[in-house]
Amino acid sequence: MKLSAPLYEALLKYVEDGTLPYHMPGHKEGRIISRKYIENLAKIDLTEVPGTDNLHDPQGPILEAEKLAAKAFGAKMSFFLVNGTTCGIYAAMSAVLNEGDAVIIQRNSHKSVYNGLILTGATPIYLTPLIDYEDGIAMGVSIDELEGLLKGNKDIKAVLITYPNYYGFCIDIKRIVDLVHKYNKILIVDEAHGAHFAFSDKLPLPASKAGADIVVESIHKTLPAFTQSSILHVNTDRVDVDRLKFYLSLYQSTSPSYILMTSIDLARDFMEREGKDRLEECVNLSIDARNKLNAIEGVKCIGDDIVGKYGINDYDTTKLTISIKGLGISGSEAERILRENFNIQMEMSDLYNILAIMTVADGEKEFDELVKSVEGLLKYKKNQEIRLIDYYPDVPEMKMKPSEAVKKPYTLLKIDDAVDSVSLDYVIPYPPGVPLICPGEIIKKDMVQYIKLLYNIGIKIVGIDNLNIRVFK
Numbered sequence: 001m002k003l004s005a006p007l008y009e010a011l012l013k014y015v016e017d018g019t020l021p022y023h024m025p026g027h028k029e030g031r032i033i034s035r036k037y038i039e040n041l042a043k044i045d046l047t048e049v050p051g052t053d054n055l056h057d058p059q060g061p062i063l064e065a066e067k068l069a070a071k072a073f074g075a076k077m078s079f080f081l082v083n084g085t086t087c088g089i090y091a092a093m094s095a096v097l098n099e100g101d102a103v104i105i106q107r108n109s110h111k112s113v114y115n116g117l118i119l120t121g122a123t124p125i126y127l128t129p130l131i132d133y134e135d136g137i138a139m140g141v142s143i144d145e146l147e148g149l150l151k152g153n154k155d156i157k158a159v160l161i162t163y164p165n166y167y168g169f170c171i172d173i174k175r176i177v178d179l180v181h182k183y184n185k186i187l188i189v190d191e192a193h194g195a196h197f198a199f200s201d202k203l204p205l206p207a208s209k210a211g212a213d214i215v216v217e218s219i220h221k222t223l224p225a226f227t228q229s230s231i232l233h234v235n236t237d238r239v240d241v242d243r244l245k246f247y248l249s250l251y252q253s254t255s256p257s258y259i260l261m262t263s264i265d266l267a268r269d270f271m272e273r274e275g276k277d278r279l280e281e282c283v284n285l286s287i288d289a290r291n292k293l294n295a296i297e298g299v300k301c302i303g304d305d306i307v308g309k310y311g312i313n314d315y316d317t318t319k320l321t322i323s324i325k326g327l328g329i330s331g332s333e334a335e336r337i338l339r340e341n342f343n344i345q346m347e348m349s350d351l352y353n354i355l356a357i358m359t360v361a362d363g364e365k366e367f368d369e370l371v372k373s374v375e376g377l378l379k380y381k382k383n384q385e386i387r388l389i390d391y392y393p394d395v396p397e398m399k400m401k402p403s404e405a406v407k408k409p410y411t412l413l414k415i416d417d418a419v420d421s422v423s424l425d426y427v428i429p430y431p432p433g434v435p436l437i438c439p440g441e442i443i444k445k446d447m448v449q450y451i452k453l454l455y456n457i458g459i460k461i462v463g464i465d466n467l468n469i470r471v472f473k
């Protein structure tokens, strides 16, 4: 009988089409995963039997592997995660925050941080991102604004910062660590996109080395490991480690995958043995590619021009954020053209940019192919201006906490009829990925007008379906 496994077949087709991946995971279709490991994959997919240890109470090889990871990542202690950085953020927030505690988070945090608010019942205090409207990206935050919030609210228990952002741009993490500790609060860093920082001094400072209390990193995003493999580091005595372990156990499977755990162990080993040299090579090739991309008319690889602005003081050279605004085509159109006509797949696109993630698995060929393909976009140049609306409405009033809002009965309304109602959903336009409305916030008339404006110029908006929104009944 013919194979009938639609998912497997779809994935095989992607691979067999020979599409070059400029996206996660960092091993780039296994290019640098050891053959011996691949051959043994099914065999080592084991369970907790004598000799294999237990993630929920590690005392043998898992503990040993976690200790080696802590040393390699410059952390005090490290914990393997098999459900991505997502579960690490849940555990970090749950370990630190009680119902009703206040936590400062960036308004453009990843969904897992908002989910963490729902799980913990904590009250968010938002730090407004500084938006680079020219490139359509929410960049850093203002340290002065952070200090103002820390000074003004004694209920604050912790601060949660994203470092770097999706595009690789970094705030001054050392200053943030010092500031948060000056006010005796706990700093959690979502370093999902910075697991590789620990292995090169040509990359931004890792948050663990800067002294952040808890740091969560996706090994799968930028290092050679399988999807969902992540790590959580603890670096100070401010964290109640027993409580953290309890929540790590609560949010992870009771049958954690040995494939994922070994993938973390092997990625660390690879980086220590040969990965550092390869990363150095990747950084050099990235810098060279940046220069070549910047020489293409209408194309700009965003980097040095941002440092010193929007709260940014460094960036990850291996993340190539390529602005193609000058070609008069949108990022999503460019992404489609690159896939259909050049057989390369970007990590993502937004209105003005396409993003390529380069890792230790990429060599000269992949860099050359990228530059050549972007050059090929010149053929598709249009004489039109793509424009983002260059202002952002204020954060709406919070009527109830996100954790309360999601449990309320709801009704679906046309957004025009939802004025003064309480939203039970997020409304997030991409770019720049900053929520306009969060669950529990009041929908005002000017916000409805703004949402419709974005909608009518074709901006992708998550949380509204054909301009319908879920509101408190």
Ligand SMILES: Cc1ncc(COP(=O)(O)O)c(C=O)c1O
Pocket (backbone or CB within 6 Å): 083, 084, 085, 086, 087, 110, 112, 162, 166, 190, 192, 193, 217, 218, 228, 230
């Ligand atoms: C900034 C940020 N934080 C957290 C996550 C969640 O990471 P993971 O996919 O490892 O669960 C992501 C994933 O895209 C992310 O971009």
